[in-house]
Every structure is written in C-alpha cells, then in structure tokens.
Amino acid sequence: MSREQICLILMTLMISAPWLTIREAHAATLQVTVTTNKAVYDPGEDVVITIMVRRLVGDMLLPVDGASVLVSIEPPGGGIAAFPAPATGMISGEYRYTHHLAGSAAGGLYKVTAHAEKGADSGSKQTTFTVSGAPGKKTVDWLLYNPSITPAYPTADDPVSLNVWLRIAATISPGPYPVDIVCSVDGVLADAGTLVISGTSPLHVSTDPKKYPAGTHTATWVVDPNYEYNDPNTGNNQVTFTFTVGPPAPPFDFSVSANPPSLTIKAGETATFTTTASLVSGLPANTALTLTGLPAGATYTFNPPAGSPSFTSVLTITTASTVTPGSYVLSITGTSGSLSRTATATLLIQSPVEADFELSIIPASQGVAPKQSTSFVVSVTGKGGFESTVGLAVSGLPQGVQAAFSPLSGAPDYTSTLTLTASEAAQAGTHVLTIYASGGGKTKSTAVTLVIQAAATPEATRTTQPPSQDIETLIGQILGQPYLLVIAALLLVIVVLAARSRRPTTSN
Structure with a gap:
C-alpha cells in the first residue's frame, strides 16, 4: 500500500469518527447533573436523588455508563455522610440513590453533592432540598x-x-x-x-x-x-x-519593744535605742514608727521609719546643750491602719558637760643612764566640746637633764612625746617631775618619776702570782744546769754567813 493510500484511509477515519481525534487531543471532563424528586420533604419521607453522567464529545454530550458515583448529604447541623449511587439500568448514564429521612430528622436545608469518576475523568455537582420542622443541631x-x-x-x-x-x-x-x-x-x-x-x-x-x-x-x-x-x-x-x-488566718497583730529600757546622757549628747516591731499573728502589713515624750530642744529619727513586722529600727535622739535636765518617759508607737502598739523607754538627761580637758601620761616611771635618753607619752583629751589650744610644760628637772615635747601644744584630742636626755653630769637618784597642760583658762598637772642611774667606775688592776713550782721539779732543773748549781752554792754560802753574823757571842 502506497503512502498516499494510508493518508487517505486516516483522513476518512477522522471524518467519520471525530470523537476519536478529540479523545486523543485531551481528556474529557465528566458533566454531572443531580436532582431530587421534590424540593421539600417531611421527616420520615424518602428523598430520591437522580444523577446523570455525560461526556462532551465534539459538540455532543454522550452518556457515560459504568462510572463510580457517590452521593454525600450534609444536614444543617453538620456531619457529612456519603452513599454509592448505582446505575438505574433504564437510561444510559443515569444513576440513582434513595435516602430515607428519619422521623427525627432536623428541619432545615440539606446539601447534596454527586461526584462521578471514570478512568481519569471526573465531575461533581450540588443541589439542595429542605426538610420541614425544627432546625437541626450543629455538630x-x-x-x-x-x-x-x-x-x-x-x-x-x-x-x-x-x-x-x-x-x-x-x-x-x-x-x-x-x-x-x-x-x-x-x-x-x-x-x-x-x-x-x-x-x-x-x-x-x-x-x-x-x-x-x-x-x-x-x-x-x-x-x-x-x-x-x-x-x-x-x-x-x-x-x-x-x-x-484552709481555716481563716488570724488577724494581723504586732508588738513593739525598745532596748535598752533606759539611757542616761548629758544635755548636748546623743542617745540611741534599738526598736523592734515583732509579728504576733496574721499576715505582715506596713507599720510606721513615731515617738512622743521628748523635751524641747531634742529631735529624733527612726532608721528605717517603717517596715513590715518583724523588723528592727534604730531610734536616734539628739539633744541640744540647752535641754532641761530631767527624766523623760518616751512612747514609741507603731501604727498600721487602725491598729497601734506602744512601748516605753526612759531617757535621763543630766546637766551639760562643761568644756574641759584631761591630762594623762604613760608610763608613770622611767629610768635613764647618763648620756642616754628616755621618753613619756602625754595625752590631752577634750570633753564637753573643748576646742582651745593646750600647751605643755615640765618642772622638777634635775641638773644635767634636758626635756623636749613633740609637739609642744595642740587642740584636743592629741598626744605628745616628752623626751628626757641625761648628760654625763646628771646626778644619780630618783626625781619627781611635774607635767603641766594649760589652755582655755584651765591648767592640769600630773607627776611622773625619773630614775637616773649611777655612772659605772673603772675596774681595779690586780697582780697575779705565778703558780708555785714543785720543789723536786725545781731541784731537777737546777741539777741539770751547771751554772745554776754554782749560783745555788753561792747563795747557800751567803745564807750561812748571814746566819752566823746574827748569832749572839758568849763569854767564858
């Protein structure tokens, strides 16, 4: 068969069966229609759902048999159920499902969806029907x-x-x-x-x-x-x-205490108490501290001024020098809302301290040798706000002893070193010195003792005798030396002659 004859046969097939060329060009989409046998139903009735499935071939809609068709029904309360719809067998492409409504079916609009598939082709369509009665519940x-x-x-x-x-x-x-x-x-x-x-x-x-x-x-x-x-x-x-x-909590309560219970100060001085606010029961609440009973010229502070019990606070009372002396009962009060608790303390204020100073020296006694030095520490301590310059002096120094203060004066409080130097001519013995401190119209004195030691004397020269020699040893030495033997003989003769000359003479 020639090429021209093959082409003629293919053209004839395409003209006589155009659906073949369309199917080769692209997959057809199924055309689905769905209807119910009526629009409104009562509970207990049957709903007849009919589905037609067709395919567009060229300009023609052709029925499709053998498709898989599912019908889903969604009641107004929700909850979708799906059911197969078999072919009726009476009309090509026709499928049908009959849905029975329960006697308790909820009223409202029901949605019906028909979905058909055959091979790679598919299609869907929706419709609705209404059930009379009360609306259904949502799921x-x-x-x-x-x-x-x-x-x-x-x-x-x-x-x-x-x-x-x-x-x-x-x-x-x-x-x-x-x-x-x-x-x-x-x-x-x-x-x-x-x-x-x-x-x-x-x-x-x-x-x-x-x-x-x-x-x-x-x-x-x-x-x-x-x-x-x-x-x-x-x-x-x-x-x-x-x-x-739990059981109800007890009401909030607290106590206040002061320590020490009493203090004694002089006017112009400061007193310090420790105040304690202790929790007794309930939940802690903010508590403020106050003080009453102070005389004129006295002020106070709490640190801290408030807190949640239990806590401590330092009460500082400052007095002027003009405060009237006397015994004062102080009331320390803690307040929290309408609740208050009080503790008392006594403050005894004495007359103000007179401005003055004190003199002290250490040690009380020192010793020194001639041509040597020693020292004392002098302390000047002020009280009552004494601020004048205080000078130092010493009396009672023995001959041959010199004194020097360093420093010679100052404002209290201060210390000075008194240095005493003894010369070679210083007289040995015990001497009482008086140290004076003067300033601000006031003079203080105190005594110390200085002991001068005697000078050392030269040690006497002593002559020592050689130890005596043994007689036998000496004789041996003489006999062993001839010249010593001669000398010994001469000495013996001299001794004998001298002895005879002293013998008294007798007459016949």
Missing part, C-alpha cells in the same frame, strides 16, 4: 480540661476563682459558636454564662471570685449542659476536681 465536639483555682492555697478569708480551659476539639466549620457553660461547687451553682468561641484556639474561663468555707470541696464544669449541639463525644464536656480551703 461540635467540645473539650474541657486543666481545671484549677486561684489562689492555689486559699483560706476561708480568700475569694476563690475556679478556672478551666475550653476549646473545640472538632467541628465542621470554624464557627463562631455560642455555647453555655456552668460551674457548680458541692452541687450548688457557682457561676454560669454563655461564651462565643471560634476555631480551635483554647479559651481560659473563670468564675467570679467567691469565698468558701474551710474544708475540701468538689467543683464541676459542664459545657453545653442543655445539649444544644450534636456532640459526638460528650465524655469530654464535663470535668470534676476537688480543692481545699
């Missing part, structure tokens, strides 16, 4: 969880809020949905209200605060208590828990 799965109370550990004096979390676990549409929620405690209604919630985000719900008696209580939260929604899982619509309320 929502409510969830209550994590109940709690605020505060966590209440007493019978504390208002308590009961809390719970609420969210939509599942629904057909995001809402919004109004829903009732109630809370009861020990079987008695505690609070109730209507909330509007959308989506699946959790919502924190709380009751108005209320006091409960001491003991253990049972609380129950319920959402949708009247079953206004078609809830497929009502087990999570309620949550029950227990909470405990």
Whole structure:
C-alpha cells in the first residue's frame, strides 16, 4: 500500500469518527447533573436523588455508563455522610440513590453533592432540598480540661476563682459558636454564662471570685449542659476536681519593744535605742514608727521609719546643750491602719558637760643612764566640746637633764612625746617631775618619776702570782744546769754567813 493510500484511509477515519481525534487531543471532563424528586420533604419521607453522567464529545454530550458515583448529604447541623449511587439500568448514564429521612430528622436545608469518576475523568455537582420542622443541631465536639483555682492555697478569708480551659476539639466549620457553660461547687451553682468561641484556639474561663468555707470541696464544669449541639463525644464536656480551703488566718497583730529600757546622757549628747516591731499573728502589713515624750530642744529619727513586722529600727535622739535636765518617759508607737502598739523607754538627761580637758601620761616611771635618753607619752583629751589650744610644760628637772615635747601644744584630742636626755653630769637618784597642760583658762598637772642611774667606775688592776713550782721539779732543773748549781752554792754560802753574823757571842 502506497503512502498516499494510508493518508487517505486516516483522513476518512477522522471524518467519520471525530470523537476519536478529540479523545486523543485531551481528556474529557465528566458533566454531572443531580436532582431530587421534590424540593421539600417531611421527616420520615424518602428523598430520591437522580444523577446523570455525560461526556462532551465534539459538540455532543454522550452518556457515560459504568462510572463510580457517590452521593454525600450534609444536614444543617453538620456531619457529612456519603452513599454509592448505582446505575438505574433504564437510561444510559443515569444513576440513582434513595435516602430515607428519619422521623427525627432536623428541619432545615440539606446539601447534596454527586461526584462521578471514570478512568481519569471526573465531575461533581450540588443541589439542595429542605426538610420541614425544627432546625437541626450543629455538630461540635467540645473539650474541657486543666481545671484549677486561684489562689492555689486559699483560706476561708480568700475569694476563690475556679478556672478551666475550653476549646473545640472538632467541628465542621470554624464557627463562631455560642455555647453555655456552668460551674457548680458541692452541687450548688457557682457561676454560669454563655461564651462565643471560634476555631480551635483554647479559651481560659473563670468564675467570679467567691469565698468558701474551710474544708475540701468538689467543683464541676459542664459545657453545653442543655445539649444544644450534636456532640459526638460528650465524655469530654464535663470535668470534676476537688480543692481545699484552709481555716481563716488570724488577724494581723504586732508588738513593739525598745532596748535598752533606759539611757542616761548629758544635755548636748546623743542617745540611741534599738526598736523592734515583732509579728504576733496574721499576715505582715506596713507599720510606721513615731515617738512622743521628748523635751524641747531634742529631735529624733527612726532608721528605717517603717517596715513590715518583724523588723528592727534604730531610734536616734539628739539633744541640744540647752535641754532641761530631767527624766523623760518616751512612747514609741507603731501604727498600721487602725491598729497601734506602744512601748516605753526612759531617757535621763543630766546637766551639760562643761568644756574641759584631761591630762594623762604613760608610763608613770622611767629610768635613764647618763648620756642616754628616755621618753613619756602625754595625752590631752577634750570633753564637753573643748576646742582651745593646750600647751605643755615640765618642772622638777634635775641638773644635767634636758626635756623636749613633740609637739609642744595642740587642740584636743592629741598626744605628745616628752623626751628626757641625761648628760654625763646628771646626778644619780630618783626625781619627781611635774607635767603641766594649760589652755582655755584651765591648767592640769600630773607627776611622773625619773630614775637616773649611777655612772659605772673603772675596774681595779690586780697582780697575779705565778703558780708555785714543785720543789723536786725545781731541784731537777737546777741539777741539770751547771751554772745554776754554782749560783745555788753561792747563795747557800751567803745564807750561812748571814746566819752566823746574827748569832749572839758568849763569854767564858
């Protein structure tokens, strides 16, 4: 067969069967129609749903047999159910499903969706019908969880809020949905209200605060208590828990004390007391401290001036030198709201201290050798605000002793070093010195002792004799030396002659 003959046959097929060329060009989409046998039904009736499935081939709509057809019905309360629709067998491309309405079917608008598939082709179509009667319930799965109370550990004096979390676990549409929620405690209604919630985000719900008696209580939260929604899982619509309320706390009370209980000062001086505010019962509350009973010319401060018991505060009282001497009973008061507590302390104020100074010297006695030095430490201490310059002097120095103060004068309080230097001519013995301090029209004195030691004397020269030699040894030395023997003989002769010349003569 020639090429021209093959082309002629293909052209003839394309002209005589145009649907072949269309199917090769692109996949056809199924055309679906869906109808009900009437528009309005009563509960208990049958709804006859007829579906026609066709395919567009060229300019023609051709029926499609052997398709898979599903019919879904959505009631007004939500919740979709799907059912297969078999072919009728009476008309090509016709499918049918009969839906029986229950006697309790909710009134309202029902949505019908028909979906057909064959091979790679598919198509869908929707219609509606109405059921007479009361509207149906919407389908929502409510969830209550994590109940709690605020505060966590209440007493019978504390208002308590009961809390719970609420969210939509599942629904057909995001809402919004109004829903009732109630809370009861020990079987008695505690609070109730209507909330509007959308989506699946959790919502924190709380009751108005209320006091409960001491003991253990049972609380129950319920959402949708009247079953206004078609809830497929009502087990999570309620949550029950227990909470405990403690006995009422005792009322706030405190005490105030002062230490020491009494002080004695002179006018112009400062007194210090330690004040303690101690918690006796209840919860601490801010307490302020005040003082009464001071004489004119005296002021006070508390540090800190207030606090929550238990706490301590330092009370400082400053007096002027003009304050009238006497015994004063002071009242230290702590105040918290309408509650006050008081402690007393006694302050004895004496006449003011006269401006003066004191003189002291250490040590009381020192020793020194000629040509040596020693020292005393002189202290001048002021009191009563003494501010004049005080000079120093010494008397009673023995001959040959010189004195020097460093420094020679100053304003109290100060110290000075008195250095005493003894010359070689200083007379040995014990001497009493008097140190004077003068200033501001006042003179003070005190005595010290200076002991001058005697000078050391040269040690006497002593002549030592050589130890005596042994007689035998000496004789041996003489016999061993001839010249010594001669000398010894001569000495013996001299001794004998001298002895004879001293012998007395006798007459016959």
